Amino acid sequence: MINFNGQLITSTESELYNNRAFLFGDAVFETFKVSDNKILFFEDHYFRLMSSMRILRMEIPMNFTMEYIESQILNLIAAKEVSPAFRVRFTVYRDASGYYLPTSNDVGFLINALPLNNLLYAIDEVPYEVDLYKDFYVSKQLLSSVKSTNRAINITGSIFAKENGLDNCLLLNDAKNIVETLNGNIFMLMGNKLITPPVSEGCIGGIMRKQILAIAKKHPDIEVSEETISPFDLQKADELFTTNIIQGIQPITKYRKKEFGNSLAKDLLVRLNALIRLG
Numbered sequence: 061m062i063n064f065n066g067q068l069i070t071s072t073e074s075e076l077y078n079n080r081a082f083l084f085g086d087a088v089f090e091t092f093k094v095s096d097n098k099i100l101f102f103e104d105h106y107f108r109l110m111s112s113m114r115i116l117r118m119e120i121p122m123n124f125t126m127e128y129i130e131s132q133i134l135n136l137i138a139a140k141e142v143s144p145a146f147r148v149r150f151t152v153y154r155d156a157s158g159y160y161l162p163t164s165n166d167v168g169f170l171i172n173a174l175p176l177n178n179l180l181y182a183i184d185e186v187p188y189e190v191d192l193y194k195d196f197y198v199s200k201q202l203l204s205s206v207k208s209t210n211r212a213i214n215i216t217g218s219i220f221a222k223e224n225g226l227d228n229c230l231l232l233n234d235a236k237n238i239v240e241t242l243n244g245n246i247f248m249l250m251g252n253k254l255i256t257p258p259v260s261e262g263c264i265g266g267i268m269r270k271q272i273l274a275i276a277k278k279h280p281d282i283e284v285s286e287e288t289i290s291p292f293d294l295q296k297a298d299e300l301f302t303t304n305i306i307q308g309i310q311p312i313t314k315y316r317k318k319e320f321g322n323s324l325a326k327d328l329l330v331r332l333n334a335l336i337r338l339g
Contacts, residue, residue, distance in 0.1 A: 080162065081153035085210035088112040089151040093305050094137055095179045096144065100305065100336060102130060104267045109152070112206045118154055119165040136171050143175035147306055151209065180333045181308030183326055189314040190241065190300075192291060193217040193229035198239045204262040217242045228302065228312070230291075233262040238289040244304035245269040248289055248297045249324050255293075258286040268303040275331045282324070294318065301325045308332060 061068055062077060081087035090109045093100045106126050113120050133148055140146070148171065155168035196213045198204050217229045221242065230246065231239045240246050240263040248255045254276050259265045276284045294300065299320050300312035309329050311322035 078157055079153065080156060080158075081151065081209055084160065085208060086116075086162070087151055087153035087209040088116060088118075089149055089207055089209060091305055092133065092148040092150065093176070094133065094146040094148055094173070095336070097134065097137065098339075099130060099133060099148075100339075101267050101271060102126070104270060105305075108207075108265065108267065109150070112208070113152060113167070115202060115206050116154075116208070117165060118152065118167050121167065132169075133171060133173075136173055140173055141175070143177075144179050145176035146173045147176055148173045153209075176306070180336060181329055183322065183329055184307075184310060185322070187313050188227045188310060189225075190228045190230055190312050191224070191226055191316065193220055193231055193242070195220065197236075198231050198233045198262040200233050200235060200260065200262045204233075204239075205259050205265055207264060214242050228310075230294075230315075232291075235261075235288075236291070237261060238291065238294070239263045240266075241302040244302040244307070244310070246289070247272065247299075247301050247303065248293065249299035250293070250297050252281055253283045253285060254324070255285050255287055255289060257289055261288060266303060266305070268305050268308065271332060271335070272303055272309070272328060275328055275335065279327075279331075299324050 061070060076082045088109065090105050092105055103126065106129060110120060133150065137146055151170045152167050154162050155166050156162040156164040195216060198213065213231065217231065221227065221229045228241045228243065230241060233239045237257065238246060239257055239261050245256060245263060245266040256269065256273065257263050273284060276282050294315050295318050297320065299322060300315065302310050302312065309325050311325045313320055
């Protein structure tokens with residue numbers, strides 16, 4: 061018997077009871093974009109998921125092949141109402157009892173999907189203001205690169221942004237350098253140099269980050285570099301934008317009193333959509 065929101069029920073009536081994802085954040089996840097029944101950049105997502113599971117010492121089932129996970133996602137999409145695209149979250153949790161020490165490293169998974177309107181990506185040309193989030197910091201360690209279900213800093217930062225009329229916040233690591241935004245990676249254009257922090261700074265190795273780096277490296281007019289970004293660098297930047305698999309590229313228009321353009325962001329987005337069409 062447990063007390064669930066003031067109601068006494070048997071433990072078997074609550075799916076949350078004894079689920080380690082709920083109790084300890086003992087889970088990892090991937091967010092996919094499925095466009096016209098195709099999972100974008102699926103191979104990159106798959107290997108990042110496998111890497112996250114290994115880092116957390118989860119037992120990877122023999123049937124967790126690319127083909128199996130792809131089929132599970134597309135089977136769910138086929139059962140949903142027709143939509144041009146979907147946002148899919150694939151969560152893998154350690155399916156065991158125990159306290160901090162689990163009784164096994166076996167896993168279970170949960171997939172959910174929400175409809176999206178656009179097959180391809182588009183620039184949302186709206187005012188998009190950011191500032192630093194300094195209440196908590198990201199650690200410069202391997203665990204920070206894992207998309208676990210413990211997103212406390214992203215949640216509290218999102219609440220801070222809403223309370224202060226911001227569209228997003230920039231996260232800092234314990235060396236006080238810029239790591240990423242609340243929901244994606246950060247890129248800064250300074251002259252003809254496009255800069256993003258290396259994963260060693262504590263950021264997520266974003267799937268869209270990887271695509272943008274690859275596209276930008278082929279750009280005839282752009283030099284690409286993975287290096288640290290300090291808050292002081294932002295005042296000298298020509299463009300700032302954030303990337304993730306659902307939005308693609310979101311230009312940042314304002315940081316404090318500094319305003320930014322979006323010419324490169326638009327250029328890269330055209331090249332990104334061309335890559336998707338070819339794929």
